[in-house]
Structures are given as C-alpha cells and as structure tokens.
Amino acid sequence: MPARNTSTTRSPYLRIETMLRTLTAIFLLLGTLTCISAQAGEPLQVVVLDPYVDLRTGPGRGFPATYSVPRGATILLLRQRTDWIKVRTDRGLEGWVHRSQLEQTLTPEGTTVALAGPTPQSRTEHKWEATISAGGFDDASLIGVSGAYALTHALQVRVDAWQMPGQIFNGWVATVGLEYIIKPQWRIAPVIGIGGGRIQYNPNALDYPTSHTDNTAYFSIGLREYLSDRFLLQGAYRSYKEFVSHGDNQEWDAWLVGFTYFF
Secondary structure (H helix, E strand, C coil), X not given: CCCCCCCCCCCHHHHHHHHHHHHHHHHHHHCCCXXXXXXXXXXXXEECCCCEEEEECCCCCCCCEEEEEECCCEEEEEEEECCEEEEEECCCCEEEXXXXXXCCCECCXXXXXXXXXXXXXXXXXXXXXXXXXXXXXXXEEEEEEEEEEECCCCEEEEXXXXXXXXXXXXXXXXEEEEEEEXXXXXXXXXXXXXXXXXXXXXXXXXXXXXXXXXXXXXXXXXXXXXXXXXXXXXXXXXXXXXXXXXXXXXXXXXXXXXXXXXX
C-alpha cells in the first residue's frame, strides 16, 4: 500500500469521522438495533398431520430415532436449533424432529403452524460459520472469504483471507482473530474483535514503494443480523495497524459487508 504523503499516522479526528461514517452506513444497512428478549416463549402445542414423526436423540440425522409419533397425536414444540426442533409427546417422551416433518402440523384449534426462524437459543448453539464478504480497504476494494468456530456462545475464533484489487495498488491480507458477540441471542447483535496476521501490497504506479509483506493487527466493531435459520448478514469496520519492516508503521481503514452460512 502506498505510503502517506503527510505523516504515517492519520489525524485522530479524521479517523473518528471515517469510523462514524462507516458505522452509520452499517446501521442503515442492518436496521435499527432493538432489544430482543432472550427469554424463550411458551411451548406450542400442535397436532401431527404427517403419517408419523420420528423423534431422535439429538438435532441431526446421525442421531438414532427412538420413537415415532403417529398421525393425530399431540406434541409440544419446546425449542429450535437451526432446522431441528425439540418436542415432547403427551407421554412425556422428548426428542428432536426435523422441521420438514412439522410443516403440516396444526394447533388444536386447526390453525396452521408457521415455524419461526432461528430462536434466541438456536442463535447461540451453532458451531461453524462460513462468510463471503466485500467492501473497501482505503484506496482499494476488498473481497474474500472467512470462517469462524464458536468457543462459547459469545466468543469465536475467526480466520479471514481477502484480496484487495485497486487502481493504485493491489494485494492481500490474511488474519486470525477473536470476536466477542454482545448479546448473541439477539436477532441483531453488536460484535467487537481483535486479531493479527500478514498483509501484502503490490503498487500499480511507479512512484509508489515496491511490493512488500508485513505483519498487521486490527480492531473491529460491527453488527450481525440473523436473516433465516441458516443465514445471517454481517457488517463491520476495521482499523488496521501495519508494522512496516523497512519504514514507519501505517494505519488503514477497512469496511466490509458479508453473507454468512452457519451450521
């Protein structure tokens, strides 16, 4: 990336103004942050209309089916984990049912049951996330992929690999970091993160420094919104510090928006 013409560190007022503009755009994209209760709703009683419903010991097809609920039986929907819903029969037996087997269920009054998207509990129970992102990195564009693994309900390890195509320079950045999700049970939740890695740029103009690769560290702040039971939308601002091996350290601003598949 090209060296600064005036100084190696931006004015703090300029950096704050840039961050505020970026965060404003993210808030407009993801919507107004509202407090969503973390409390689960009351169990919903439904009547099975499929020929039968298999109860499994866990939320996945790899778990054995231990009981089949016949058509016309009444069950309680307790909680949801992505595509799987935990139910209880009128005999007190509990198990997990895939949502595809509950799409024809009715309430005792004969009303069709609309299965909701991810519940506050299911938002905290998945382990893996895969993201495709795009955005800007100072004078260049930003596009790449990311992966994350949840250590706890609110803390996850994140790995990013991005390309930075641009007219003045191009390059790449690869980082590993930690993200903390504030109120992970909310449909729209704030996120903060820190991390570090390697960054490389290749100038496209003769009057800029030669290509080089350096260490970098970042701080990030953003939002994530659950769109469905498998996808979420993320937006973030990142402040990078590049530890230049042959000169003064540099600071860079980046923003990105990405779609995430979680499981």
